Amino acid sequence: MLNIPKKCTLCPRKCGADRNKEKGFCGGGQSVRLARAALHMWEEPCISGTKGSGTVFFSGCSLQCCYCQNYKISAENFGKDVSQERLAEIFLQLQTDGAHNINLVSASHYLPWVIDALDAVRGKLTIPVVYNTGGYETKEAIDALRGYVNIFLTDIKYFSPEFSKRYSNAEDYFTVAYATAKQMIEMTGAPKFDADGIMQSGVIIRHLALPAALNDTKAVLNAIAKLPKDSFLISIMSQYTPFYKAKNTKPLNRRISTYEYKNAINYAADLNLTTGFMQQKSSAKEEYTPEFDLEGL
Numbered sequence: 001m002l003n004i005p006k007k008c009t010l011c012p013r014k015c016g017a018d019r020n021k022e023k024g025f026c027g028g029g030q031s032v033r034l035a036r037a038a039l040h041m042w043e044e045p046c047i048s049g050t051k052g053s054g055t056v057f058f059s060g061c062s063l064q065c066c067y068c069q070n071y072k073i074s075a076e077n078f079g080k081d082v083s084q085e086r087l088a089e090i091f092l093q094l095q096t097d098g099a100h101n102i103n104l105v106s107a108s109h110y111l112p113w114v115i116d117a118l119d120a121v122r123g124k125l126t127i128p129v130v131y132n133t134g135g136y137e138t139k140e141a142i143d144a145l146r147g148y149v150n151i152f153l154t155d156i157k158y159f160s161p162e163f164s165k166r167y168s169n170a171e172d173y174f175t176v177a178y179a180t181a182k183q184m185i186e187m188t189g190a191p192k193f194d195a196d197g198i199m200q201s202g203v204i205i206r207h208l209a210l211p212a213a214l215n216d217t218k219a220v221l222n223a224i225a226k227l228p229k230d231s232f233l234i235s236i237m238s239q240y241t242p243f244y245k246a247k248n249t250k251p252l253n254r255r256i257s258t259y260e261y262k263n264a265i266n267y268a269a270d271l272n273l274t275t276g277f278m279q280q281k282s283s284a285k286e287e288y289t290p291e292f293d294l295e296g297l
């Protein structure tokens, strides 16, 4: 049975909102709010495959990064309230549409609702469930996902508390996100794929290279290199584009340079972090941001 938090501690911010009566820091209220549910081709190739990832975008977010490419939904809370019953139907519809997986994007502030919907489709949903998160999660939240989630796509965005405070209002971000990644790896084990190369279980750790943050990227990569070898995939992303508040904020108001990205990739290679995905810088496009138009809701 759905237990709506009266004093919310679903994310490490622990803002204490009574979710029955008010919205929390993340924008999450009493019912699940979604912006889009559709097949999506812009995840890593082992997630999107040839048919697409069945991506469900949740409105609101506990991080509120100042450069978020999805700010219309994460910060402005654009979306539509849906019941858990409708959420369960959406999962099954995406499966019928041919999705390789169900991809829950920024769902942490709706964890009890998501678990309720996944319980409702148990035995009917046969494709893997992907939990796609900024990495700012509590240990309890990840524990609660055992038996529900097969694949974690998780970020480690920053090492420096100064950066994480300035850009995402979360001074403790690295400590939390690193512990989260470790916990996810322990839960899923090493990545597994089907005969077509589509990921069935495991963890992908993502890092979005930011402008004027090369030393921080290197510190993140140093920490990632200490995780057990071959127990995860790494994705170093070059797609940063100044959206939202970053449009007018130095040094975030520019794309990363070719020098910065190449330097990050070479540094990762020197650390033997080569199992995963590196983008060509030329692939950075605004196409990564889908139209949030309530499709599929």
Ligand code: SF4
Pocket (backbone or CB within 6 Å): 008, 009, 010, 011, 012, 013, 014, 015, 016, 017, 023, 024, 025, 026, 027, 028, 062, 108, 109
């Ligand atoms: S999930 Fe949202 S409401 Fe709950 S503690 Fe985090 S920010 Fe607050």
